[in-house]
Each structure stands twice: as C-alpha cells, then as structure tokens.
Amino acid sequence: MPDDTMRALPASIDETIAMLGAEDYLAGRALGTVVFLALKMKRPLFLEGEAGVGKTEIAKSIAKALDRPLIRLQCYEGLDLSSAVYEWNYPAQMLDIRLSEAAGVKDRNAIEANLFSERHLIRRPVLHALGEPGGKPPVFLIDELDRTDEAFEAFLLEVLSDFQVTIPEFGTIKADEPPIVIVTTNRTREIHDALKRRCLYHWVDYPDAAQELEIIRRKVPNCPDMLSQQIVAFVQKLRTLQLFKNPGVAETIDWATALTELDRVALDPETIADTLGTLLKYQEDIGRVRGGEGERVLAEVKTELQAG
Template structure:
C-alpha cells in the first residue's frame, strides 16, 4: 500500500500540525484525534470515527478537507444504499446516443465499445479514486452504520486496496489514495472485516473545560459568564434520561442562539425561549423543564439571574 509523504501537501507533519491547521479551519480536536488523523495520512489508511451524535465526527472531516485545501467528497449512508449510488453506474443515455450516432453513420457499436470507462457515471467512491488534482480529496462516508450489512462488503476492496473493480472494464486504482473518513453513531455493530481495514478513534463528549474551549472557539462573540453557565447546564442536561442528550452541536447552536439574542448571563427566561436548540423532542423538553423547575413564562422562568446557577 502506498504511503503518502506526511510532510507534503497530502498530509500533516504531526499531531500539533493537525491541531493547528484544523483550529484555523474552525474545528478543535484533542491530542488523541489529532494523532489518529496524522497517522491516517501517513499510513494511507481509512479512519473510522465513532461516537454519539453531535460530538463533531462529520465536522472533523469537513475541517480536514479545508485544512488540506482539497475537495470533500461525501457519501451519506442510509438503509437501502446501493452500489450504483455509491460506486458507479453506466450512463445509459450516453450509450444510447452513441449507438444512434453510429447507426446514423452507417456503422454499429458492439458491447465492448459501449462498456468502457467513458460511459461510466462516477458516484462518490469512484469519483474519489479518479480525482485528478495534485492533492487527494477527503472522502467522507458518513453514518456507515445506517447502511445495510451488504453494503459494507462492497467497501472492502475500496478500503483495503484503494481500488474498485468494474467487471466490464477492469480495476480502477487510485494514483493518489483519497483520505477516507468513515463515521458511525453505533446504531448497529459494523463488520470486523471493515474495522480491520481502518484505523479507529472514539470521540467522547468533552470534559467541561474542553467543552468550554470548543464553545468559546465556535461562538467567539459569547460572553464568558454565559459560556461557563451554558457548559455547566448542558452537562447537567446530559445526565438526564433523555431520548437524545444534547451533543456539542446542540450546545454550540444553543450558545449561538443566546448570543444572537444579546444574552450575557443565563436566566431561566432565556432558557425557555431557546430550549428548542437543546431538546429535540416533546418528551425531552418536558424532562428538562421538569428537572430544572423552569415553568411556564411568567412563573419561575422569569427568575433573576442568580437563579441560573441552580439550573
């Protein structure tokens, strides 16, 4: 397997370089993830990133593409995803046009003439392999756990050999292997054969200090007291038995909403009018309101600022 030059444009020079360049692209990563990203580029291996929703798996891949100055090619997985939607399909309209043009000129096209590379319609995986630029693209295979087991088997050749075999044409191998990031929310177990082909990293919800740093970076206009109280409140909400505990994505949205409303210190009235950014179901909203005594507007929700720390 080819090993990219880690000091060139196709990779990072080390974990510190990863952190610096991703931070410049608007995304903060810890040392563990930075090291995993660096090794993935050095070793030319796909990186499987798992974690609960909202911890920054997808945004990490977006930031890597921005940091490397290369295109992002995204394959969003879902139940029923097929090879034709992910790898390639034949361009039947173009084939038919070629047949009619040949007939108009008094000639004919055989099967070997029609099933060639020029009649292939590139889907994300083949597009990533055939990317012509000097810097390999970042290929994001997002939420692989949503696809069927059978779809995983279609990825084995691609992940292990950076190649796709088209029976009628042959094997397409990448001259410059794309940097592949797979994400999973662990809604189901992935096949061992897929895991063996990838490096692996688990993203935890960050500790309070780290969460505050991420919020500060993501919403630079937020007041420091608001960042502190929002971080603490999200941590308490995550301890509840919710259908969907808020992740960092929801925390960033909430802080951005509060800041947009001119809030500098968290009070219950502001919690009430912005709760939709944290609680994403009626049951979760009810649970949050019940747990922290934030009743209807005009009740305790109008309490003064000092009560925000109790929430």
C-alpha cells in the first residue's frame, strides 16, 4: 500500500501553480491547468517543446513539491529493454545452476523457478517506476522520448495504458498505485498517435520577458537588476534571429550567473564577446553574435530599456 505520509495533491489549478512556484518554477495558467488535470486524472503528461525550455524541470519540481522519488529514464538511440526495464542477473543464475548440480537437484522446473525469481531480477527505471511495496508512487520522467526508436515507443504503450510490465519468464508486474508520468520530447521526430492518446498534452514554449526576468531574480538573486533586465532583453532578441540553436532558459541562468561572478553590472560588447560560450553552444551562432549582430542587438536593448 502507498505511504500514508504522502503530501496531498493540489486541489485546484491555482494551488498547482502555487505548488510549482514554491519550487521556483513559474507556470502559466495553461501549464498549471494541464499539470492539475494530469495529477487529478492520473494520466501521463506529454510535454513537447524546444530543448532548454524547462520541460525536465517540471518533473523535478513536481517530485520535490509532492515529496515523491524522481525516477528518470534518459532516452537515447538504441535504448533497449535490458537498460530501461529489466534484465536477469546471469552470473548469479549460472552460480545457482552449478550449486544445484552439485547438490544433485534433478527437478528442472524447480531449478527454473529459482533462476527466474525476484532475487535474480535486476530492476531498471521502468520497473522501479511501478513502485516498491509500501513505497510512495514516484514521479517517472521519460526524458527525450524522441531519441529512441519506434520499437521502444511501442513497448511503452503497455506501461502508460495499464501501468504494468509483462516479463515472459516471471509474469506481470503492476503498480499498486500509478506513478506520476512525465514524458518529454524535443520533437526531433514525431511520436506515434497511439502513445499520445494515452497522455495529456502541452507545448512548453520559451517564457516571455516578464517570466524570464522573474526566473533570473529567483535563480540568480545576486544579479544586479539592470543587468538582469539587459540579459533577458538581449536573450529574447537573440531568439528572433533564427540561430542554429536558440538559448534556453538554462543558458540564460548560466549567463546571468557567469556575469554575476565576473562582477558585471551592465552588458557591453567586450563582455558579451568574452562570455558567449555560456549562452550559445554552436560556433556559427557565436561567430554571428560576436560580430556586428551582437552590438546591434545590444544597442536596441539599451535604447528600449531607457525608453521604457
């Protein structure tokens, strides 16, 4: 049975937004609504958006706010069941076979029952997400699902539909209480409709200037206010330039932290050129912004902030 000390789920959309805000995640009304419904309806939440917009942080914030374990399955090309779900402890099984032979055990069924038992089962993230007896249902983060292949995606249908896994040699393992499932994708490929139908959906976009400024104030409280405003305005404009990879919120926070560590109080062309590696991750983008483009954007930022 689930742990009786679990924190109660939020009772309204406003409580959900406040819950995330208490963990320094600023959620708009639309995101707060879909998170509330996912918790209330016990449905997986499918989050799509560009890399760096904070999809993973949503799962982390929910886990912290509800005091649940966070189990993260980081997806990658070639991910298979032995890495994601389970595998058998083959060395221990071989040892048991030898011990049985030495003891003169002849009953093949008895040997097999011992080999494919709980003590030889190595649980990977998916099985851990289905919960341990007496434990709290965790938050299960399936991160960057679009990096896997369609075969693994198809396997997840059973997990997301019935919160169970069938192991041929062992049987079916089913969660006593469904985990809170968050699926994220950067949309490098389309996810099949069959999986999406099992989830509630939300597109996570870059924050607007006011939200991003508040994020900087919370995450980098020592950053001077004028510098924070310039950083946010500069980053917001960079995202309109069709760069190879737009800076995400995490990069904005890193840049603000770096500039604060360097005791800067305002942006200038030299400082921007020297620290672009904390904000942009592709040389083509850095070269473009380090030239006249960056100075032009900075001039626009200063003019607009002075006028505002």
